[in-house]
Amino acid sequence: MTIADFIIIGGGIAGASAGYELCRHGKVILLEKENLPGYHTTGRSSAIFQKSYNRGDPLLNILVTASEDFLRRPPADFAARSLLTPRPLIYIAPPGQQDSLDNLRQKLGEIDITTDFISGQEITDVIPVLSPQYQDRALLEQGLADIDVGALHGGYLQGITARGGSIITNAGVTGLGRNNDRWQVTTKTGQFQAPVIINAAGAWVDRVAGLANIAPIGIRPLRRTVIMVTLPDDICPDSWPIVMDVSENYYFKPEGGKILMTPGDATLSPPCDAQPEEIDIAWAAHYLEQATRLKVSRIARRWAGLRNHVADGHPVAGFDAHAPGFFWLAGQGGFGIKTAPAMGRITASLITGGRLPQDITGRGLTRDRISVKRLR
Ligand SMILES: Cc1cc2nc3c(=O)[nH]c(=O)nc-3n(C[C@H](O)[C@H](O)[C@H](O)COP(=O)(O)OP(=O)(O)OC[C@H]3O[C@@H](n4cnc5c(N)ncnc54)[C@H](O)[C@@H]3O)c2cc1C
Numbered sequence: 188m189t190i191a192d193f194i195i196i197g198g199g200i201a202g203a204s205a206g207y208e209l210c211r212h213g214k215v216i217l218l219e220k221e222n223l224p225g226y227h228t229t230g231r232s233s234a235i236f237q238k239s240y241n242r243g244d245p246l247l248n249i250l251v252t253a254s255e256d257f258l259r260r261p262p263a264d265f266a267a268r269s270l271l272t273p274r275p276l277i278y279i280a281p282p283g284q285q286d287s288l289d290n291l292r293q294k295l296g297e298i299d300i301t302t303d304f305i306s307g308q309e310i311t312d313v314i315p316v317l318s319p320q321y322q323d324r325a326l327l328e329q330g331l332a333d334i335d336v337g338a339l340h341g342g343y344l345q346g347i348t349a350r351g352g353s354i355i356t357n358a359g360v361t362g363l364g365r366n367n368d369r370w371q372v373t374t375k376t377g378q379f380q381a382p383v384i385i386n387a388a389g390a391w392v393d394r395v396a397g398l399a400n401i402a403p404i405g406i407r408p409l410r411r412t413v414i415m416v417t418l419p420d421d422i423c424p425d426s427w428p429i430v431m432d433v434s435e436n437y438y439f440k441p442e443g444g445k446i447l448m449t450p451g452d453a454t455l456s457p458p459c460d461a462q463p464e465e466i467d468i469a470w471a472a473h474y475l476e477q478a479t480r481l482k483v484s485r486i487a488r489r490w491a492g493l494r495n496h497v498a499d500g501h502p503v504a505g506f507d508a509h510a511p512g513f514f515w516l517a518g519q520g521g522f523g524i525k526t527a528p529a530m531g532r533i534t535a536s537l538i539t540g541g542r543l544p545q546d547i548t549g550r551g552l553t554r555d556r557i558s559v560k561r562l563r
Pocket residue numbers: 196197198199200201202218219220221223224225226227228229230231232233234235236358359360361387388389390391395411412413449491492493494495517519520521522523524525526
């Protein structure tokens with residue numbers, strides 16, 4: 188039986204960021220059921236940093252903004268350089284929906300995000316392949332970036348081991364019970380004990396809670412598809428912006444000389460090793476051909492991942508009122524990478540001090556907005 192102060196279940200970005208912050212306060216053991224901690228959603232994202240995510244959702248804006256400094260200037264022992272590479276975004280709208288661009292601009296202005304209209308040649312200058320129907324007017328937003336997800340996730344995991352914690356892979360949790368104020372955790376590789384458990388099992392959080400007969404929070408894994416399109420040799424997209432449909436139905440961006448494209452699908456799925464469906468791949472190719480002059484003749488890679496949401500689309504970080512020492516860290520949907528630094532700090536602060544970090548309350552977040560209680 189191995190004893191720790193904190194046992195984290197799940198080694199994706201949520202569990203890794205929480206472990207990194209918690210190992211300043213005690214012994215951390217992180218248990219991951221797969222061979223690779225980033226195997227599920229964390230390794231399948233589009234890696235975008237965006238403060239205006241979800242059409243300027245104010246709560247998510249707080250969490251992304253509170254994460255920016257860490258991502259932009261990580262500690263020297265975490266990463267040698269910034270984890271963000273600037274890449275602007277343009278929103279496009281078909282001719283009949285130009286009003287939506289004005290509405291979006293106003294909405295983003297309400298959370299202090301400035302955008303500018305660009306048109307004609309200005310659009311062609313930033314992305315020469317856009318379809319003529321989108322060239323009248325587009326909305327340009329600066330301040331977005333590509334995130335180096337490998338370096339972020341890897342930095343968290345290395346930080347845990349450097350501070351004396353343990354990361355145990357191939358250690359799916361199969362049993363959970365509380366005895367003498369400690370949680371007893373069973374995996375096929377061994378037994379573990381700690382007074383506090385952090386349930387960061389992504390799509391599986393309700394299943395993990397079920398092992399201890401704890402009521403679910405109603406996690407909804409929503410499958411999203413990504414294709415990587417190979418371009419003709421004479422087209423280099425590296426400096427292009429992210430291009431997003433104004434309704435956030437689809438978006439595409441350059442990635443290593445190719446185009447990363449998602450059709451914006453959100454299909455309810457059981458927790459699983461998500462795989463792309465042919466119909467969603469076809470939609471992705473269709474949207475890209477319709478938005479640009481490109482022809483999708485070769486798809487270099489395709490994948491799908493689960494974006495895990497609770498009912499109100501906001502994350503969950505807090506103790507379960509009916510299960511002492513059982514902490515939920517869940518519901519990171521499509522924003523779990525860009526909010527990981529803030530969510531990791533929030534988790535450690537709630538567990539060790541019972542309150543949110545001061546800088547985050549200063550931005551207007553309260554505990555009840557991310558609590559488990561709001562879902563029950
Ligand atoms: C297509 C797509 C695009 C996205 N784009 C972005 C983006 O641009 N920017 C952004 O910020 N976010 C994005 N996201 C969202 C982001 O990827 C997720 O919010 C984040 O990765 C969730 O991390 P997680 O740690 O909660 O989940 P996961 O990475 O899934 O980690 C959970 C882990 O728990 C483990 N586990 C489950 N059950 C057990 C058990 N019983 N015992 C032990 N371990 C267990 C799993 O194996 C898994 O590794 C995107 C997601 C998708 C799918």
